[in-house]
Amino acid sequence: xxxxxxxEQAGFILKQRQYRETSLIIDVFTQDFxxxxxxxxxxxxxxxxxxxxxxxxxxxxxxxxGCGELKILTHVDVLHAAxxxxxxALYCGFYISELILCLLHQYDPHPDVFNDYNCCLSTLAxxxxxxxxxxxxxxxINLIEKIGYGLQLEYDFMTGLPIDAxxxxxxxxxxxxxxxxxxxxxxxxxxxxxxxTLYDAKVLSEAKLLMRRVIDVYLQGRPLKSRQVMNQIxxxxxxx
Amino acid sequence: MLKKGLLGQVxxxxxxxxxVGPKTAQRMAFQLLQRNRDNAKALAEILLKALAEIxxxQQCRTLTEQTLCEICADPARELALLCVVESPADxxxxxxxxxxxxxxxxxxxxxxxxxxxxxxxxxxxxxxQILAKGEVKELILATNSTLEGNxxxxxxxxxxxxxxxxxxxxxxxxxxxxxxxxIDRVTLLHAxxxxxxxx
Ligand SMILES: [Zn+2]
Numbered sequence: 001x002x003x004x005x006x007x008e009q010a011g012f013i014l015k016q017r018q019y020r021e022t023s024l025i026i027d028v029f030t031q032d033f034x035x036x037x038x039x040x041x042x043x044x045x046x047x048x049x050x051x052x053x054x055x056x057x058x059x060x061x062x063x064x065x066g067c068g069e070l071k072i073l074t075h076v077d078v079l080h081a082a083x084x085x086x087x088x089a090l091y092c093g094f095y096i097s098e099l100i101l102c103l104l105h106q107y108d109p110h111p112d113v114f115n116d117y118n119c120c121l122s123t124l125a126x127x128x129x130x131x132x133x134x135x136x137x138x139x140x141i142n143l144i145e146k147i148g149y150g151l152q153l154e155y156d157f158m159t160g161l162p163i164d165a166x167x168x169x170x171x172x173x174x175x176x177x178x179x180x181x182x183x184x185x186x187x188x189x190x191x192x193x194x195x196x197t198l199y200d201a202k203v204l205s206e207a208k209l210l211m212r213r214v215i216d217v218y219l220q221g222r223p224l225k226s227r228q229v230m231n232q233i234x235x236x237x238x239x240x
Numbered sequence: 241m242l243k244k245g246l247l248g249q250v251x252x253x254x255x256x257x258x259x260v261g262p263k264t265a266q267r268m269a270f271q272l273l274q275r276n277r278d279n280a281k282a283l284a285e286i287l288l289k290a291l292a293e294i295x296x297x298q299q300c301r302t303l304t305e306q307t308l309c310e311i312c313a314d315p316a317r318e319l320a321l322l323c324v325v326e327s328p329a330d331x332x333x334x335x336x337x338x339x340x341x342x343x344x345x346x347x348x349x350x351x352x353x354x355x356x357x358x359x360x361x362x363x364x365x366x367x368x369q370i371l372a373k374g375e376v377k378e379l380i381l382a383t384n385s386t387l388e389g390n391x392x393x394x395x396x397x398x399x400x401x402x403x404x405x406x407x408x409x410x411x412x413x414x415x416x417x418x419x420x421x422x423i424d425r426v427t428l429l430h431a432x433x434x435x436x437x438x439x
Contacts, residue, residue: 014354052427090391097354229359236399237398237402
């Protein structure tokens with residue numbers, strides 16, 4: 001049994017679902033304790049003050065107590081005003097929340113990932129479409145690294161040679177890149193992903209392919225729901 | 241506490257209704273079976289009939305036993321105004337509280353990417369077909385004031401732009417009778433952002 005009494009912990013709501021008539025069960029990503037599941041009692045009553053605060057993508061200070069898997073939310077306040085995420089940025093927000101839900105275990109502290117999540121949300125709120133893509137790739141690479149599956153992007157694992165910007169590579173998720181004239185990754189993309197620096201549209205599209213394959217391996221066949229919904233939405237709003 | 245047998249089952253099923261706890265369910269069951277048996281029979285029959293006959297209005301998708309609900313069938317209702325709500329209960333709420341004279345479209349939910357509920361699951365094709373007809377001039381987005389409700393409104397707003405229909409969102413702010421001191425910070429922030437000139 002894990003017994004806790006946590007006071008004003010910084011956190012973001014990842015997901016919530018209704019519980020009985022007036023309550024919510026919320027999945028919160030806390031700064032110091034990782035993902036926790038809280039029961040927010042009576043917050044769906046007409047006069048509840050917390051209902052407006054308990055929304056995703058808002059930096060909250062949550063206090064909770066309890067033993068076992070499900071804790072009781074005792075107090076919640078807003079740390080700073082909610083980020084305005086709309087359209088694509090909002091769906092990307094759901095996407096990174098789903099990655100956290102799928103790839104982090106409950107009660108596994110990851111302050112570093114929390115920090116990345118926070119930064120990524122801020123970027124989403126104020127970035128162009130290309131910047132958003134890049135922010136997502138960085139978030140994915142860092143997340144994979146911080147849960148212990150860091151990618152080797154530095155050298156050709158077959159030859160041991162550094163990545164050559166002029167060559168093409170294929171990718172083994174455990175070992176890294178290897179030279180392949182028909183590979184889908186250019187040397188430039190690998191260098192950029194390793195250095196986490198400059199990027200262009202070509203790098204972004206190759207990086208997207210790579211990270212999608214990597215993440216799918218670690219999801220072990222579970223589909224990402226937010227990805228499916230995002231695809232539907234892009235199809236409807238952009239192809240008139 | 242949990243009684244077996246038919247009586248126990250009746251109590252258990254009444255318990256699943258909103259606002260009904262075990263105590264109330266028990267009182268209801270005894271009332272129906274002891275003192276008010278005719279009414280119980282009528283209730284059972286009307287429930288069965290309602291379940292069998294009530295479906296969704298072909299046009300707005302609210303609950304009705306007709307092909308078209310009363311509102312859609314009413315020629316006095318304006319075709320140019322369409323109010324989008326999340327549930328049939330919201331249609332009733334808006335009808336009772338406002339002087340809205342247009343028609344409705346019921347979503348039966350909201351976009352919820354983490355539950356895999358997107359435009360396809362909400363059946364937004366039907367809404368797009370209505371917009372494509374060109375009769376609707378203004379879309380009033382009356383989804384809930386939650387993140388998902390807002391996301392849904394934003395997305396439908398984009399569809400409206402695509403079909404050249406004007407779209408508006410319900411205002412959110414200080415509730416009537418609300419003293420500022422007692423209003424949560426998020427609501428107050430929205431109220432400030434959505435402030436209006438005094439006309
Ligand atoms: Zn109707």
